Amino acid sequence: MSACLPSCNTCVSLFLLSAACPCSATATARVITPMPSCFISERCVPTGARSHAGRIPARPRGCCSSEGRGPLSKSSAPQQASPAEASWAHRARQLDRYRWKMLRERHGLSGSFLRMARDALVDFAVGVRARICLGFSGSGVLADTLPCDTLLLHSAPKSMALQRKNILIDAVRARGWHLQEAALLSPSLACAKGQLLAPAQAVPLRYLAYAAHVQWLVARYTPRVLINERNGSYHTPFLRLALAARDARLLHLAHATTLESSRRLGMNDYDYYGVFGHSSLVALQERPLRFGTSTVVLLGSYLADETYDLPVADPAIKTLLVLGVGPDREKEPGYLRTYELLRDWAQRHPEYRMLFKRHPRSRARFWSDAAERLNNVGLLDTGCTLAEAFAQASVVINIMSNAGIESGLAGRPVIHVNAGNDVDIFSHAQFFGPQVRDGEELSRQLQALEQDYCKHVEQARRFANYHLVYGSQGLAKTTQLIDDLLRGHDPERDFETCELPAAG
Structure with a gap:
């Protein structure tokens, strides 16, 4: 260096x-x-306290005496620097x-x-x-x-x-x-x-x-x-x-x-x-x-558990779930245009119900105002979990949220809507078609999705598998890794691992 x-x-x-x-x-x-x-x-x-010759002092032996909580094994201990x-x-x-x-x-x-x-x-x-x-x-x-x-x-x-x-x-x-x-x-x-x-x-x-x-x-x-x-x-x-x-x-x-x-x-x-x-x-x-x-x-996502194993939705319920972005992004012009596009589309299509799932840190003022003005727009409560939100919807609208990946676990087809200039980092187009930038394209993709709903459900599941290992078992696998580390077991025994060196 x-x-x-x-x-x-x-x-x-x-x-x-x-x-x-x-x-x-x-x-x-x-x-x-x-x-x-x-x-x-x-x-x-x-x-x-300072060690000799730059070495970090070792932990005293016998400091953890209860079963399963002894000193870490050589195989799984951090490599000595x-x-x-x-x-x-x-x-x-x-x-x-x-x-x-x-x-x-x-x-x-x-x-x-x-x-x-x-x-x-x-x-x-x-x-x-x-x-x-x-x-x-x-x-x-x-x-x-x-x-x-x-x-x-x-x-x-x-x-x-x-x-x-x-x-x-x-x-x-x-x-x-x-x-x-x-x-x-x-x-x-x-x-x-x-x-x-x-x-x-x-x-x-x-x-x-x-x-x-x-x-x-x-x-x-x-x-x-x-x-x-x-x-x-x-x-x-x-x-x-x-x-x-x-x-x-x-x-x-x-x-x-x-x-x-x-x-x-x-x-x-x-x-x-x-x-x-x-x-x-x-x-x-x-x-x-x-x-x-x-x-x-x-490892998968520690937020993913069996609650995402939902039955296939009925497309006839015509309910769209919009996944919101973080409060910092909500202020940017591209995301504001996307919110406006979706709100205006909902106003022109009262036969559809549009629900909004806010980011945990967002106050969702835009969608709070929209819900007051439009009868077919609803703002989900902050206590509503992501899995509970998916259970109410037949289609998910993802703008730029990691939660769109979990929609695949729940078997909910995704439409990628973004009126800004963001790069499609999640590769939506590979699974769901081109990015939607206007109301007409949203209507076209929604109609095609409803005509072959089961096919799009399978695409959603493939989308989730592309980004997540272990699917809805992410929480269980994360807990297993923590348990392995505490017991001194080598993670390579149960997980796929890869050494990632410094670069640059």
């Missing part, structure tokens, strides 16, 4: 400011490319290079430098705040501990409040494992709430808040398997290192397909990465830039 930026060392030097802490056993001399004098060099922050790789400061420098490359994918040299400078200043300021917070109590304060077998780490407090993962939580607990929940906090919020603990090794000041927060989480809950859901978080490399110090593992569960071009999906620093199916694996393999390594496990 050190040779990845031959033409922009001066720009990158802003993020490569840290020198090894002089009190660390791993301190080495390092030449840093000169940088503008307006930037002040930061040094690694010394911490309390070299001393250099195990160095938190070294990992931070790799993360710097990754962040620079992400900027260069979208911006020119000067634009990347300015954005990197801005991010560095913000991270440095938060790091100073974290150092002050830690300084008041030496190495931070851990008021109490909540030991568990599994920690489900939500992407944010708002995500935790949605309770979308209760189905997974209940399934894991039903197997007898002790599962706790927590939310990953932003660096600033972690400082404000005092959820910081000095990391096991020295880290550059700009990453102190990230490393100290994950150290606090791992020390408080002492999980043997941590389930992560946050894509692209800069906490991830330090989270994996903190867990490795306790012989624990990091399992990242994809909550959607990995088909979109989001830069967040470039983060790949997990012990195990559970994805929906082969299409998601191929999309990850084709990404030109990936940080870290992982073992990908084809």
